[in-house]
Amino acid sequence: MVTTRDLTAKDPTTTQRRLDPARIVASALAIADGEGLPAVTIRRLAQEHEVTPMALYRHFKDKDELLGALADRLLSDIDMPEPSEAPWDWQVREVLAAVVDALRPHPEVANLTLPRILLTEPGLELAERTLGLLVQGGFTPDQAGEIGRQSICSLITLVTTEPGGGVDPEVREQQIRNKRAAIAMLPPQRYPNVVAAADSLTGCEDPQAYYEIGLDLVVAGIRGMVK
Template sequence: MTPPNAPARERLDQEKLVVSALAIADAEGLAAITIRRLATEHGVTPMALYRHFRDKDELIHALADHLLESVPLPEPTDEPWDVQLRALFAALAEVLTPHAEVAPLIPRRILIAPGGLAIAERALDLLARAGFDTDRAAAVGNQALCSVVNLIPFDPATLNIQDLELREDRIRAKRAALARLSPRRYPRITAAADALTGCVIKENFLDLGLDLIISGLRGLPASAPARD
């Protein structure tokens, strides 16, 4: 049992600090996170947090690491490599979707955080099973993981209620701009104006993005093409 007069460093929990910082990032962006702000929210002095994080950079990295540790790694199955790789990418995307502000940090932590290393190892193993040589698997795996992460900021599911209202205003303005285009000069764009502006169905956005990534991997040669 913790004594009532225990020092702040014994009451602070690093995991709770990370969760608090993540909530700030989700609501206000990464720029809103400061050691002082987090200390104030926990009723301690900034010095108490420096016992857990050397600086803001280390705190920010801890957010990305926390998300990577949260990804439930799918169990290996007898399904084809592309089915398993899509499931791995979907698990990563599902964890990142509520945290669009932090998602761009993920590629830099993949080969550092234990959770990221587990994801990278599984992805490289599946690409090796697909026939990619070691260097090619590393290159396409890195590109594919970055592509998954880059889907997150554009997923309509990451928008909050205020953003949705702003989004509707922008859609109307974009639709009006397309309506002014010449159908003779831009027949395909004007014909698809509603689809282009009403754009992506929320439920299908990530599914379509993941399908495109996996389909692209299927069509790649197993080794890098020779260059002149």
């Protein structure tokens, strides 16, 4: 008896369709989001798509190339705002906020994006737009390049270190309780500010506020460097 799976295995057209590179990248991204980047392997993806690992190597020569494709996918998800008549620093904030919006759902993969920015069309668009705004704000091209790079690094760190991000809710709650218990044991006369800020130091009750503050700090720092 011939099964559907047998027919699929014998039909190169069906196999090729199932192994569309975009679908492979989508599968890899889902694995990274749910289980962490180390779980993304050629063998695991081959199992997901019911093919041999060699079939995937026809699309990605090695894991590094696959990880590069993951980064490119995130960069392509950046919804760049349209240029406007708003002040340059407002526009910089809008661009950086778009970067955060694209990276935020994928903290396990966010670190991969920085080396790919100048190697992909979406990354180059991000770089050109950001550098242009910084030059408009009064920085030299060299200064704009360094400020732009460090700003993106700050945003990536913001995403990858979100308090409680990627942690099981029960584990997160236990971690928060442990931290609060430790702070409660501190002498308030010696550490009055730490004790007063216990809630914000031990958790992230408002993730949106966390990102808004992070963006404001980056943009304020850029604005403060203008001479």
